[in-house]
Amino acid sequence: MAEVTMTVNGKSVTKSVKGNTLMTEFLRDELRLTGTHVGCDTSQCGACNIHVNGNLVKACTMFAGEADGAEISTIEGQANADGSLNVIQQAFQDHHGLQCGFCTPGMVMAAASLLKENPKPTEAEVRDYLEGNICRCTGYHNIVKAILAASGQDVSGIAAE
Amino acid sequence: MPKDHGIGASQKRREDVRFLTGAGNYTDDINLHGQAYVYFLRSDMAHGKINKVDTEEASQMPGVVRIFTGADFEGIGGLPCGWQVTDKNGDPMKEPAHPVLAQGKVRHVGDPVAAVVADSLEEARTAAEAIELDIEELPAVVDMKAALADGATKVHDDLSDNLCYDWQFGTDTEATDKAFAEAAHVTTLELVNNRLVANPMEPRVAVGDYSRANDESTLYTTSQNPHVIRLLMGAFVLGIPEHKLRVVAPDVGGGFGTKIFHYAEEAFCTFAARQINRPVKWTSSRSEAFMSDAHGRDHVTKIELALDADNNFTAVRTDTYANMGAYLSTFSSSVPTWLHGTLMAGNYKTPAVQVNVKAVFTNTVPVDAYRGAGRPEATFQLERVIDKAARELGVDPIALRRQNFITQFPYETPVAVAYDTGDYEATMAKMEELMDIPGFPERRKASEAKGKLRGLGVNCFIEACGIAPSNLVGQLGARAGLYDAATVRVNATGSISVMVGAHSHGQGHETAFPQVVAEMLGIDESMVDIVHGDTSKIPFGMGTYGSRSIAVCGSAMVRATEKIINKAKKIAAHLLEAAETDIELKDGQFSVAGTDKSVAWGDVTLAAYVPHNYPLEDIEPGLEETAFYDPSNFTYPAGAYACEVELDPETGEVTIEKFVSADDFGNVINPMIVEGQVHGGIAQGIGQALLENCAYDENGQLLSASYMDYAMPRADDLPHMANYTVDHSCQTPCTHNPLGVKGCGEAGAIGSPPTVVNAVIDALQSGGHKVEHIDMPVSPSRVWAAMNG
Numbered sequence: 004m005a006e007v008t009m010t011v012n013g014k015s016v017t018k019s020v021k022g023n024t025l026m027t028e029f030l031r032d033e034l035r036l037t038g039t040h041v042g043c044d045t046s047q048c049g050a051c052n053i054h055v056n057g058n059l060v061k062a063c064t065m066f067a068g069e070a071d072g073a074e075i076s077t078i079e080g081q082a083n084a085d086g087s088l089n090v091i092q093q094a095f096q097d098h099h100g101l102q103c104g105f106c107t108p109g110m111v112m113a114a115a116s117l118l119k120e121n122p123k124p125t126e127a128e129v130r131d132y133l134e135g136n137i138c139r140c141t142g143y144h145n146i147v148k149a150i151l152a153a154s155g156q157d158v159s160g161i162a163a164e
Numbered sequence: 165m166p167k168d169h170g171i172g173a174s175q176k177r178r179e180d181v182r183f184l185t186g187a188g189n190y191t192d193d194i195n196l197h198g199q200a201y202v203y204f205l206r207s208d209m210a211h212g213k214i215n216k217v218d219t220e221e222a223s224q225m226p227g228v229v230r231i232f233t234g235a236d237f238e239g240i241g242g243l244p245c246g247w248q249v250t251d252k253n254g255d256p257m258k259e260p261a262h263p264v265l266a267q268g269k270v271r272h273v274g275d276p277v278a279a280v281v282a283d284s285l286e287e288a289r290t291a292a293e294a295i296e297l298d299i300e301e302l303p304a305v306v307d308m309k310a311a312l313a314d315g316a317t318k319v320h321d322d323l324s325d326n327l328c329y330d331w332q333f334g335t336d337t338e339a340t341d342k343a344f345a346e347a348a349h350v351t352t353l354e355l356v357n358n359r360l361v362a363n364p365m366e367p368r369v370a371v372g373d374y375s376r377a378n379d380e381s382t383l384y385t386t387s388q389n390p391h392v393i394r395l396l397m398g399a400f401v402l403g404i405p406e407h408k409l410r411v412v413a414p415d416v417g418g419g420f421g422t423k424i425f426h427y428a429e430e431a432f433c434t435f436a437a438r439q440i441n442r443p444v445k446w447t448s449s450r451s452e453a454f455m456s457d458a459h460g461r462d463h464v465t466k467i468e469l470a471l472d473a474d475n476n477f478t479a480v481r482t483d484t485y486a487n488m489g490a491y492l493s494t495f496s497s498s499v500p501t502w503l504h505g506t507l508m509a510g511n512y513k514t515p516a517v518q519v520n521v522k523a524v525f526t527n528t529v530p531v532d533a534y535r536g537a538g539r540p541e542a543t544f545q546l547e548r549v550i551d552k553a554a555r556e557l558g559v560d561p562i563a564l565r566r567q568n569f570i571t572q573f574p575y576e577t578p579v580a581v582a583y584d585t586g587d588y589e590a591t592m593a594k595m596e597e598l599m600d601i602p603g604f605p606e607r608r609k610a611s612e613a614k615g616k617l618r619g620l621g622v623n624c625f626i627e628a629c630g631i632a633p634s635n636l637v638g639q640l641g642a643r644a645g646l647y648d649a650a651t652v653r654v655n656a657t658g659s660i661s662v663m664v665g666a667h668s669h670g671q672g673h674e675t676a677f678p679q680v681v682a683e684m685l686g687i688d689e690s691m692v693d694i695v696h697g698d699t700s701k702i703p704f705g706m707g708t709y710g711s712r713s714i715a716v717c718g719s720a721m722v723r724a725t726e727k728i729i730n731k732a733k734k735i736a737a738h739l740l741e742a743a744e745t746d747i748e749l750k751d752g753q754f755s756v757a758g759t760d761k762s763v764a765w766g767d768v769t770l771a772a773y774v775p776h777n778y779p780l781e782d783i784e785p786g787l788e789e790t791a792f793y794d795p796s797n798f799t800y801p802a803g804a805y806a807c808e809v810e811l812d813p814e815t816g817e818v819t820i821e822k823f824v825s826a827d828d829f830g831n832v833i834n835p836m837i838v839e840g841q842v843h844g845g846i847a848q849g850i851g852q853a854l855l856e857n858c859a860y861d862e863n864g865q866l867l868s869a870s871y872m873d874y875a876m877p878r879a880d881d882l883p884h885m886a887n888y889t890v891d892h893s894c895q896t897p898c899t900h901n902p903l904g905v906k907g908c909g910e911a912g913a914i915g916s917p918p919t920v921v922n923a924v925i926d927a928l929q930s931g932g933h934k935v936e937h938i939d940m941p942v943s944p945s946r947v948w949a950a951m952n953g
């Protein structure tokens with residue numbers, strides 16, 4: 004057991020963790036931040052995406068101990084200060100970019116990283132960036148649309164019908 | 165102006181807020197005080213005789229609470245199959261035992277041999293490694309035809325062979341043979357409908373709990389139908405009376421069929437919690453999901469189509485081998501039969517249709533319903549053979565389909581179903597318009613200029629949703645009813661809770677269902693909440709699968725709301741001192757016809773619960789009604805799909821360049837949600853056609869057991885927005901349910917696979933490659949092999 008201290012969604016957290024505790028387990032079981040999901044065991048699906056020091060990271064590929072001193076943000080920390088949905092979250096709702104919601108936290112975290120790196124991505128760039136995220140429900144169409152809309156691009160012309 | 169309220173409005177989903185903020189409550193988010201964890205030790209052999217499972221040493225390991233093996237389940241029921249199919253000789257299907265933990269033999273990779281319950285998952289897993297297994301490997305049967313050969317190894321020693329049933333359905337043999345004998349042309353095609361894994365992104369989870377205080381068990385589970393699980397597990401497996409068993413399916417992260425079934429892990433956690441008097445939790449890993457979730461499809465078929473000299477279809481005959489896997493999963497037996505054979509007429513007026521299906525046991529994971537369940541298999545065969553016929557005859561594939569369309573409704577097919585309504589010409593015309601078929605030759609030229617081949621594929625489909633009525637399916641072998649139920653509970657202040665038997669795991673019921681009630685009552689949707697997923701809260705409903713929710717449960721909700729309106733009118737009549745027959749309800753206001761006297765919805769609901777001025781001698785206080793709805797027929801959504809692919813003759817790589825779906829879902833409650841369902845279905849259909857394949861080697865080893873080897877469709881595998889259109893503007897309302905709805909959940913997965921394959925074959929033919937068929941997934945290597953073969 005080792006003690007780790009990190010900032011999670013703006014709050015400082017200190018806990019003792021075992022060396023083999025995954026970041027997903029730490030967030031879900033220790034901190035009860037269950038919005039970070041586990042969809043696979045081969046780091047393929049992206050349901051566990053979080054931000055570590057501002058970078059997109061698959062939490063299932065990281066030990067909690069490695070987050071010592073880091074700035075972590077999860078889906079629970081994404082809404083605006085008043086609790087309303089942020090621009091990306093709102094775009095997902097507006098464009099029906101989620102169905103069962105299981106992949107959604109990872110998608111929102113990935114979208115935030117993409118738009119930070121590339122504020123006006125093309126459709127192809129969005130699709131390419133989502134390479135590490137699997138969604139079984141939506142067929143991605145509305146996720147891509149939501150992300151383009153969140154980047155301020157007009158998607159009204161690409162309605163589904 | 166599109167509506168912003170009630171039926172037909174694309175209201176944004178209210179459930180999204182919790183999902184988008186990480187506040188969803190999925191089963192794995194549930195942790196009970198003092199819970200133990202179970203790790204299942206699973207067979208790594210496809211087939212073997214269990215000589216010994218020695219748990220002695222493992223039981224002494226740190227944290228271990230108890231280790232269970234098959235012996236602990238002796239005398240306890242096995243997992244039941246919910247549908248009895250009768251063989252063509254009149255015999256019942258063979259129904260082998262399916263114990264919760266393996267007894268005597270292991271029969272597929274993943275078959276659970278022992279279950280270690282410990283204080284932590286890590287301790288359970290470590291202890292499992294210390295279990296000594298003595299399992300003698302037996303030859304495995306994997307290929308279905310080999311499994312039926314004389315002398316083949318038997319999956320179940322107590323059965324005479326590996327044939328579950330041999331089923332025949334539709335037109336009799338004499339008439340069918342005659343039609344083929346008289347045909348001017350017969351087209352034959354042999355094909356495989358590839359085995360798939362449903363892969364909802366949330367792996368399965370079960371948490372069993374037991375209360376000694378009242379002898380009650382609770383199971384939290386990732387299920388599409390909590391009442392079905394309660395019924396099957398309580399009555400058939402564990403013998404727990406239903407009033408002592410609660411099943412809760414909270415937020416569920418996708419189902420696609422594979423979360424319909426009652427699984428061993430659910431029964432285990434419920435059973436073990438009683439045994440050790442502690443909650444027991446199981447969370448599937450993805451690798452475990454690949455070897456324990458029921459798989460889908462896996463049919464091998466020969467289909468023949470007979471045509472007369474004028475190209476009219478005169479007969480269809482199919483011969484299918486359907487893989488059941490090692491055991492019969494809950495609805496496995498119904499998929500290749502009643503959900504498949506009944507759809508073999510398609511959209512066509514073929515007078516003779518005969519379906520033959522041999523269901524086969526093999527040493528593989530059980531196969532059951534996956535999005536579409538039987539209907540994609542039917543559509544794929546039929547639409548592929550029609551395409552091949554058009555090519556052989558040198559006629560336009562659209563014209564050939566059109567000429568054979570059913571145009572008069574209702575229409576009785578030779579395969580027992582009666583289509584109530586439809587307009588196949590309308591969806592075909594819509595597809596042609598959206599696809600810009602006349603522009604295809606130009607687009608092909610442009611592709612060819614880049615050194616690519618371009619193909620156009622089209623097809624139609626029909627599906628049957630909301631499987632019913634119960635008395636008919638009972639005759640066909642179903643061991644459950646197929647109604648659904650809703651309770652509308654109006655509160656004193658006028659707000660409403662609707663308890664529904666349907667379960668939402670992505671379909672947006674919490675948004676769409678209130679739109680119906682709000683429309684009927686003329687109140688705002690925000691006053692209506694949907695409650696689902698907990699047998700202690702909802703009436704006995706059959707859950708969500710087969711695109712049935714709005715057609716069946718939605719109809720129950722309409723009936724219950726009608727009862728509410730009737731009673732509320734009586735109360736309003738009393739309050740307004742008018743005759744009940746004069747009361748009208750509009751915009752949440754009850755008024756006396758032809759007068760300005762009215763009373764608001766809230767006044768009536770308050771009177772129902774504070775019945776001071778109330779006709780107590782005529783009606784009871786309160787305002788709560790339940791309705792059960794048993795449909796009189798299936799619903800029959802249908803459509804026409806088209807796809808253009810580009811094929812790189814250098815690499816065999818196929819990309820989808822254009823895709824159009826034109827569906828007829830009847831009336832639509834929330835178009836945004838409906839389109840979302842179609843997008844998801846199409847992605848799964850394209851996945852099946854181009855990417856996905858669940859593969860076993862000849863020893864029964866599962867080769868595709870993770871996302872490294874099972875190719876899930878990703879965002880860049882699917883067509884770009886500018887070249888992709890889903891349309892549901894052709895609407896022939898269902899004639900026998902109150903909403904005129906048909907269901908939309910599976911259409912995309914049914915309609916799209918043949919579209920893609922037809923387009924690939926068209927592309928190859930345009931390049932002079934005489935390729936008649938490529939089995940799915942149409943991977944670059946298969947295309948390349950076909951071109952160079």
Ligand code: FES
Nearest residue numbers: 042046048049063
């Ligand atoms: S759970 Fe981390 S990538 Fe799938």
Ligand code: FES
Nearest residue numbers: 102106138139140
């Ligand atoms: S919304 Fe269900 S997996 Fe993406």
